[in-house]
Amino acid sequence: MSAEGRCKEEKEEGEDRKPVIKPGVHVTLKVQDTDGHSVYRTMRRTDKLQGLMDFYYASVPAIARGTGRFLYDGGRLSGEETPAQLEMDDGDEVDFFTELMGGGGWIAGQRVKEEADDGFITIKVQDTDRFKVSYTMRKTDKLQNLIDFYYARVPSVTRGSGRFLVDGTRMQGWKTPADFNMEDGDEVDVFTDLIGGGGGPTTECCC
Structure with a gap:
């Protein structure tokens, strides 16, 4: 085999050997x-x-x-x-x-798993525009914290103009997740009232 052929073969063998990258210290x-x-x-x-x-x-x-x-x-x-x-x-x-004011926190796109005895659950909120937010709170916290958090994250929606539903039931801000037997990962649907009022004053917002 010519010297040129050996060099080509050695080069091809070298390309096949991938370096092993070890985790750094x-x-x-x-x-x-x-x-x-x-x-x-x-x-x-x-x-x-x-x-x-x-x-x-x-x-x-x-x-x-x-x-x-x-x-x-x-x-x-x-x-x-x-x-x-x-x-x-x-x-x-x-x-x-x-964990201020009920331990609220927003973790976008994250899967949140808390210990069963921790008392915290993460609730997902999705509106008709498919905007999603997640809020972590205690089961004994008032759901008004969740409602306020949604309005703060979605400024395009007028405060008090939405209806929050849990399994088809209207959610009131003075109630708690425990009142609705909510579990970690449960989802709340938000329907915003159209121009013209739609359904009277909302009851979930206390401000």
């Missing part, structure tokens, strides 16, 4: 909260995630320590866990939401 994680704050932290894969949580609270002094939840891939983070245990990759995002 460090990983950079992003914490994103509902107020738009983004915090980045580089840490060892074997470090406890409590360090990431403490760093977030130190970076966002407006949030009181211990008043929020950190979620990754739909599950609540524990400070004792490590990135290696959760198989976290460089650049992965952790969602944070506070």
